[in-house]
Amino acid sequence: MKLGAILAGVVFVAAVAFGVYMVDIDQTEEGSMPTVSIEGGNLPEFDAEVGEIEVGERDVTVTVPTVDIESPEEDAVASN
Secondary structure, three states: OHHHHHHHHHHHHHHHHHHHHHOOOOOOOOOOOOOOOOOOOOOOOOOOOOOOOOOOOOOOOOOOOOOOOOOOOHHHHHHO
């Protein structure tokens, strides 16, 4: 396991070294940020008519059905 990790590390270092020495980039012109000017403007206006919502609470009695569960006999389950 250690040999594989060492070998992977050597391959990684070799790949990075290869990439660094095989590519040579020279800057040929200075860069600059663009000039931006912002003048005035107007946000749109809206007139909206919305309905009203009343939120409240009340007590309600709910009838919940009863459920009877009958488990099968153990002998019937074992025979399946």
